[in-house]
Amino acid sequence: MKPGDFPAAGVCAISGDDPFLKHEVRNALVKSTLGDASEGFGVEVFEGRQAEWRDVQDALRERSLFGSSQQVVVVEDADPFVKQYREKLEEIVETTPVGSSLILEVTSWPGNTRLAKAVAKSGLTISCATPEKGAELTAHTKLLKDWLTHQALHVYGVKLERGAVDVLLEQLPSESGILCQEIARLALLTDDKAPIDIALVKEHVGGWRVRKTWDMIDAAADGRADDALNQLDRLMAAGDEAFALLPQMASTLRRFAAAARNYEQAEQARRPMSLRAALEAGGIPPFKLGAAEVQLKQIGRPRAKQLYRWLLAADLELKGHNSTKDRARRVLETLIVRLSKQAAPARSKA
Structure with missing residues (x-):
């Protein structure tokens, strides 16, 4: 355009x-x-x-x-x-x-x-709705493939081979946000000037597990610990490791921590900013701002200010020489429970 x-x-x-x-x-x-x-x-x-x-x-x-x-x-x-x-x-x-x-x-x-x-x-x-079937779905899928190829080259600076696009759509739901996040991740895994090819996609894209990982993270941020723990159980039963899941959780939670810091610094400088602006400055993608605002309110300021410390402690514990698979799992479970609605600090009455 x-x-x-x-x-x-x-x-x-x-x-x-x-x-x-x-x-x-x-x-x-x-x-x-x-x-x-x-x-x-x-x-x-x-x-x-x-x-x-x-x-x-x-x-x-x-x-x-x-x-x-x-x-x-x-x-x-x-x-x-x-x-x-x-x-x-x-x-x-x-x-x-x-x-x-x-x-x-x-x-x-x-x-x-x-x-x-x-x-x-x-x-x-x-x-911007995905057709369910027929000629409209066929046309939509072709346009989606063309657009993903364009995004890979012009936004992430890497060539996305057509066969690799086909495999991506086989492995993942046809949701543009999820697909773009995966292309961004794959672009970081390519060697200099090497394309994203079928082999790279097959090696690094986990199909339904990618979607379930984001569902787990959203559930944790929403404070729905039961749902998040169930998602974690399914992911680890399917072969995912806590060592691989924590970085994805941390990527989102660090943005909430940054947003809380931005918001508080603006208050201290007597230049108040909206929560939405703080989230955007913290790195939350624009299309996720509405949901992220609700999630950060659920997490609350006291817990959001501790996220950096919690994530550092989780990372160190996972890297510890005594970190077994069960112990690593408990690290993620502890993080999820800390974010739950039930664990929210009691609000003082005015």
Whole structure:
């Protein structure tokens, strides 16, 4: 997508259940509309559950004193916003201020509503849902393979061979976020200028276990210890080792620790920042920010501040010369229990 492909005009709906792909589409649209000015200027983002119509409308009318004369307003998780302000949105499809674009990120977007028909006629509708079967699924899979090949080369600087893409899709669910994370990991394993080939994928991609590992990490961060421990049990029964699982857990938990540090430092400097901004600065991928905000609130500040110490202790214990398989497993179990809802520090009553 190049600047000018989709000039800012009216309302754009990005629908579907793939948050990573929706975020990538949004970024491409913003870049296409604003070009180099998209870095910090000309874009305002609202959270759909909290957004007020008057604020969104005012943002569409604003113009930055710097950068582009265009204005892009994004409403994330916009389903409740659309439900509450459907009539006003129907009106603004035809009366959007010149040079302004409103992007609605929704899960559901029935094409038979008056709003959807109006957007399709004068704006832009992009589906980020995976078709279930038939010719649509075949076409979607081909586009997904092309896109992954492009991402590997232009984002991670490595050639992804077509056969390797086929094996990736056989091993993993067709979710763009998971696939991109695996390509990023595989890119680190390649020798200088060597491609990601079939052999590398078969050696390092664990099929369903990759998905289950991320499910376990999410469950632990959610405080669902029972679920996380069950996932851990399945993974280790399938042959995974604690030595391999801890680094993946640590990668996510360190980002929560960094976010907590960012948030506290901003408070101390009397420059308060939102939790979302702290998470983004801590390295949480944009498409995971909504879920990560809920998870960090569950973890809480006292525990988040101890994550670096807990992870260091876990790493040292796993590397200890007396670390048997059972002992290594207990290290991960201890970490999961520490993050559980049941282990959360009692909140003092005001």
